[in-house]
Amino acid sequence: MELKSFVFYCSPAGTTRHLGEVIGQTLAALSCPVESCVLGRDEERVKRLLREIAESRERVCVFVGSPVYSSHALPLVMDLIDRLPRRPEAWAVPFVTWGAASSGVALAEMGSALAGRGYLLPGAAKVVAVHSLMWEAASPAGAGHPDAADDKIVAQLVREVVSSLRTPDPEPLAVEVLSYQPPAAAAVLAPQNLEMAKQLLPPREVDEKLCTQCGVCVDNCPVAALDLDPFPVCDDSSCIVCFNCVRLCPERAFSVDLNPIFEHIRKRARTFMESPASVIFLPPDRLVDPGNG
Ligand SMILES: Cc1cc2nc3c(=O)[nH]c(=O)nc-3n(C[C@H](O)[C@H](O)[C@H](O)COP(=O)(O)O)c2cc1C
Ligand code: SF4
Numbered sequence: 212m213e214l215k216s217f218v219f220y221c222s223p224a225g226t227t228r229h230l231g232e233v234i235g236q237t238l239a240a241l242s243c244p245v246e247s248c249v250l251g252r253d254e255e256r257v258k259r260l261l262r263e264i265a266e267s268r269e270r271v272c273v274f275v276g277s278p279v280y281s282s283h284a285l286p287l288v289m290d291l292i293d294r295l296p297r298r299p300e301a302w303a304v305p306f307v308t309w310g311a312a313s314s315g316v317a318l319a320e321m322g323s324a325l326a327g328r329g330y331l332l333p334g335a336a337k338v339v340a341v342h343s344l345m346w347e348a349a350s351p352a353g354a355g356h357p358d359a360a361d362d363k364i365v366a367q368l369v370r371e372v373v374s375s376l377r378t379p380d381p382e383p384l385a386v387e388v389l390s391y392q393p394p395a396a397a398a399v400l401a402p403q404n405l406e407m408a409k410q411l412l413p414p415r416e417v418d419e420k421l422c423t424q425c426g427v428c429v430d431n432c433p434v435a436a437l438d439l440d441p442f443p444v445c446d447d448s449s450c451i452v453c454f455n456c457v458r459l460c461p462e463r464a465f466s467v468d469l470n471p472i473f474e475h476i477r478k479r480a481r482t483f484m485e486s487p488a489s490v491i492f493l494p495p496d497r498l499v500d501p502g503n504g
């Protein structure tokens with residue numbers, strides 16, 4: 212059976228995008244047609260691809276990627292899953308990047324939501340990455356990741372998925388496998404949410420004497436929450452506190468001290484120690500080397 216793939220992701224700081232690109236390149240190398248889409252900025256493209264998924268006569272495989280924020284996938288990624296069309300021969304691969312603090316319950320929730328839309332899972336991945344709030348830290352959690360070994364297992368995942376989905380009757384992954392957190396950890400992690408992160412993180416205030424109104428922050432806000440009026444103004448209800456605006460401002464016009472957050476992140480990393488940090492999940496008949504450092 213012919214296979215058509217789609218890759219959707221949101222990636223404020225670029226690591227999830229990097230893995231989306233590894234997935235896209237591996238699919239292309241396997242002569243598997245693929246369309247990729249960044250969530251949050253181009254709703255027309257999202258709508259067009261969702262129509263294509265609904266109308267495609269081929270078997271489809273939808274890769275859906277999110278960074279882990281406060282133990283969960285981003286709301287706009289979960290919204291995308293909720294909008295996936297119900298159809299036969301629908302397969303989906305959730306993948307997350309996480310900043311070495313805790314991968315939380317994001318992958319389990321994405322897997323359940325995909326199953327709820329009628330999508331079977333041929334595989335999944337969690338990949339450790341440099342923590343996107345620690346760009347100014349001396350030794351950020353997850354430094355150096357995703358690295359070549361991470362890319363390699365993601366490419367391996369894609370090869371196994373394609374090989375499986377090119378057979379008439381592929382074996383799906385049991386969704387429960389994605390609930391890998393020990394119950395005590397899951398009980399602590401599941402109630403966390405983005406609102407709690409917003410309370411914990413320092414406010415971002417623009418110093419109007421430094422701001423040149425260049426628009427870099429507006430252009431790099433992944434959810435279009437910023438407007439220049441005439442200085443950056445944030446719509447707090449849509450802001451996901453990715454801190455791209457702070458990190459990428461060429462004038463360092465946002466006065467923010469993230470140092471107190473660094474110890475909080477390191478403490479979480481010590482508490483929830485996950486090993487191996489990057490893992491691909493495959494059905495038993497496809498299992499290669501499931502873990503890696
Ligand atoms: C607001 C916020 C919350 C985060 N929460 C977590 C978390 O709960 N656990 C974790 O390990 N990393 C967390 N991270 C780090 C990101 O998951 C990690 O850096 C991810 O790779 C970023 O993906 P991106 O580069 O595609 O944006 C958080 C980052 C931000 C900005
Ligand atoms: S990136 Fe910095 S200087 Fe440019 S508009 Fe935003 S806050 Fe102002």
Ligand code: SF4
Nearest residue numbers: 432450451453454456
């Ligand atoms: S306003 Fe800043 S912190 Fe909020 S989502 Fe946009 S870039 Fe991220």
